[in-house]
Amino acid sequence: MSETPSHDKAGRDVVDHSAGELVEMLAQRKVGALELTDALIARIEDRDRALNAVVVRDFDRARSAAKAADALIAKGERRPLLGLPMTVKESNNVEGLPSTWGSPAFTGWTAPVDAVAVQRLRAAGAIVVGKTNVPPFLADWQSNNPIYGRTKNPWDLGLSPGGSSGGSAAALASGMTPLEIGSDIGGSIRIPAAFCGVYGHKPTYNLVPSRGHTPPGTDGGPIPLAVVGPMARTAADLQRALDVVAGPEPEEAKGYALNLAPPRHKDLADYRILVLTRHPLAATDSEVAAAVEALGERLNRLGCAVFRGSDALPDLAAQHGVYMQILGAAMSRGTPGAQPINAHEWMNALDAQLHFRRLWATFFEDFDVVIMPTFGTTAFAHDDSEDREAQRLTIDGKATIYFDQLAWPGVALLPNLPATAIPIGFSRGGLPIGAQIVGPYLEDRTTIHVAGLIEREFGGFVPPPPLTE
DSSP, X not given: OOOOOSBOTTSOXXXXXOHHHHHHHHHTTSSOHHHHHHHHHHHHHHHHHHHOXXXXXXXXXXXXXXXXXXXXXXXXXXXXXXXXXXXXETTSOOTTSBOOTTOGGGTTOBOSSOOHHHHHHHHTTOEEEEEEOOOGGGOSSSOEETTTEEOOBTTBTTBOOOSSSHHHHHHHHTTSOSEEEEEESSSTTHHHHHHHTOEEEEOSTTSSOOTTOSSTTOOOSOOTTOEEEEEESSHHHHHHHHHHHOSOOTTTTTTOOOOOOOOSOSSGGGOEEEEOOOBTTBOOOHHHHHHHHHHHHHHHHTTOEEESOOTTSOOHHHHHHHHHHHHHHHHXXXXXXXXXXXXXXXXXXXXXXXXXXXXXXXXXXXXXXXXXXXXXXXXXXXXXXXXXXXXXEEEXXXXXXXXXXXXXXXXXXXXXXXXXXXXXXXXXXXXXEEEEEEOOTTOHHHHHHHHXXXXXXXXXXXXXXXXXO
């Protein structure tokens, strides 16, 4: 094998290639897994001093795994991620590494086995070099905790990278990993993607097993609404990663196999798209709304059937009430003093959830996807307020309730729908603006495909400027 190039023909650092490009380069032996892993580690050691995103590091084991990957590649073996170094969100169990969910209550606990998603990544040949930062109990749109401290946004160190997969998004945008696995129950994949200008996919509920992504030391059933999903710098990498981690758990695979439907259409012009820029319960910054509207206009000019409203659209305000009821029960479980709901209230909430799932199924008979804001603002300033209920976000000059913004990510969460977060432009202040593409149940390939078509037509990830403290 020839010596590893540090740059490609265009002068780009090798580690800045997409995951798919790197896997191909590894297979062709244009770069070695150990050389690539060492380059990524050097990048982390350099850039993470300012960002504090990769808070758990496993460099020695990563180098050993890279050597093993090089040996397999030399023998001609091929796997979807063979030799690719990457990071995963701290809340994913990785054998032998701490998993704290950002809480001192779990300090000292180490995972005895990998989470199912991590197992599948490793089986596909991925090399885990470390884990990325989160807020306590994954319950904020910032990524700051008493154990690891604050993660900063690579576009502006004074701003949040989002949460709870904020370390994931910051690491991706800054070039410290080509691929990530995050999680989402309140926008925790999509909002960090929007704040940092990268891609993220909230899968259909239960498409990716969540075993090993529960509070440390627990091994219960799937958390309602919560999903595990990929984050990347390209739409194609989202699909590559999803193909690896999706599918039933081993005991369920005895009876059935995953067979996701292909994208609904090949060409962008064939898609029927509803564009939403306003939610009845969440304020939306005029720049964010304008960017989503501008995307709709560009899609219309390409020949897409673009609509601004539909009588078939479910009542978003009523749906959000059900979402908040289920979210509150899921997030407060085990919290001292939390007020539980009784079994009948819970069953009524599940009935209401099913009602909205059926309404969305009917809606998607006439539409293919919905494009809407991911969050009502661009990245906001770090805020150390202890009371999030009292915290406010300023939107178009007005103070708004912080958690009102759950409404935008909640649109896809209650009905268990797939949603792909994409970068669509920048604010006047130079910050990334994101949108989300929501699609039909179990049609994850459609939302990711549309994301890829938009990326091809209008551009995608743009790296942030060099870091300055």
